[in-house]
Amino acid sequence: LARIAAGGKRALAEALAALEARPGDADVIALLDAAFAVPRAHVIGLTGPPGVGKSTLINALISHWRGAGLTVGVIVVDPSSEISGGALLGDRTRLTTDPQDDGVFVRSMATRGRLGGIAQLTVAATVLMRAIFDRVLVETVGIGQSETDIIELVDTTLFCVQPASGDSLQFMKAGIMEVPDVVAVNKADLGAAADRAAADVLAALSIAARGEGWSIPVHKVSAMSADGVPELAAVLEEHRGFLEQRGLLDGRRREQASGWLTEAIERRFGSFGLEQPEAQLQLEVGEGPFARLAEAQTALERRFTGAPAPAAVKKDLN
Ligand SMILES: Nc1nc2c(ncn2[C@@H]2O[C@H](COP(=O)(O)OP(=O)(O)O)[C@@H](O)[C@H]2O)c(=O)[nH]1
Numbered sequence: 417l418a419r420i421a422a423g424g425k426r427a428l429a430e431a432l433a434a435l436e437a438r439p440g441d442a443d444v445i446a447l448l449d450a451a452f453a454v455p456r457a458h459v460i461g462l463t464g465p466p467g468v469g470k471s472t473l474i475n476a477l478i479s480h481w482r483g484a485g486l487t488v489g490v491i492v493v494d495p496s497s498e499i500s501g502g503a504l505l506g507d508r509t510r511l512t513t514d515p516q517d518d519g520v521f522v523r524s525m526a527t528r529g530r531l532g533g534i535a536q537l538t539v540a541a542t543v544l545m546r547a548i549f550d551r552v553l554v555e556t557v558g559i560g561q562s563e564t565d566i567i568e569l570v571d572t573t574l575f576c577v578q579p580a581s582g583d584s585l586q587f588m589k590a591g592i593m594e595v596p597d598v599v600a601v602n603k604a605d606l607g608a609a610a611d612r613a614a615a616d617v618l619a620a621l622s623i624a625a626r627g628e629g630w631s632i633p634v635h636k637v638s639a640m641s642a643d644g645v646p647e648l649a650a651v652l653e654e655h656r657g658f659l660e661q662r663g664l665l666d667g668r669r670r671e672q673a674s675g676w677l678t679e680a681i682e683r684r685f686g687s688f689g690l691e692q693p694e695a696q697l698q699l700e701v702g703e704g705p706f707a708r709l710a711e712a713q714t715a716l717e718r719r720f721t722g723a724p725a726p727a728a729v730k731k732d733l734n
């Protein structure tokens with residue numbers, strides 16, 4: 417992990433390639449659990465409909481944070497690969513970062529035809545990058561389920577809306593307003609329309625509070641001119657502070673890890689698999705889910721293929 421952190425873009429790219437190529441290898445699993453144990457970044461998810469300005473906002477946030485000496489990792493989740501083989505997202509290279517700057521790293525990931533839930537590779541990449549950077553941003557392209565799935569992955573969810581699109585109201589009706597921790601009304605340079613959108617969102621939020629004692633801020637920003645970006649960064653920081661002060665951050669991350677375990681087992685072995693004793697997994701404080709998942713999968717495979725488990729594996733599970 418230290419070698420990857422010190423090795424710049426190339427070392428990280430190689431590590432991510434290993435996660436993708438051989439996710440079941442013992443060294444990969446050990447790396448991920450080691451990374452899970454030393455979270456460094458505040459992980460922020462950006463959601464919102466296509467065209468709202470998420471990528472532009474990410475560029476602006478990167479500049480802001482790099483200017484403050486903070487390192488930034490970005491993961492762009494691209495569910496369009498399910499539909500079109502990846503061609504839908506012609507704009508996904510809109511992120512324009514300096515290739516010489518080792519303090520910023522962008523990686524886009526296809527979700528490859530999986531059904532429901534966050535792809536395991538995205539989980540793994542987030543955990544690894546969380547151990548390395550000061551900030552990690554996860555952008556979804558805002559199609560369907562990925563909007564709400566992102567909450568399983570991040571500390572803070574930032575929902576982006578834009579003026580006069582009708583999107584904000586539609587998303588609120590669909591119940592998405594229970595998801596975000598912070599709302600950004602982008603394209604504030606459009607003037608009065610942005611004020612109206614902000615008022616609409618505030619009105620909707622007043623009837624859909626998320627609870628936990630955090631009232632969701634609605635922040636106007638122009639990603640293009642960077643107006644309001646430092647203030648937005650400060651609001652995001654405040655949410656992280658809130659989670660830490662209330663002792664919610666570790667709990668949120670542990671619940672997420674348990675969720676990944678459950679989801680991975682269910683995806684592979686169905687709900688019947690989840691009911692098996694091998695799948696009853698409680699994570700210790702600070703314990704990563706990756707080795708546990710690999711053990712459980714091995715044990716369940718043995719059960720379902722009828723092969724007797726070797727003594728060593730039995731002992732571990734008891
Ligand atoms: N007027 C205005 N246009 C913006 C702003 N931010 C983004 N855009 C434009 O909105 C379009 C979509 O932006 P993009 O970042 O690709 O949106 P994404 O699909 O949510 O990632 C682009 O043409 C941007 O130039 C903004 O603050 N003001």
Ligand SMILES: [Mg+2]
Nearest residue numbers: 470471507508
């Ligand atoms: Mg984009």
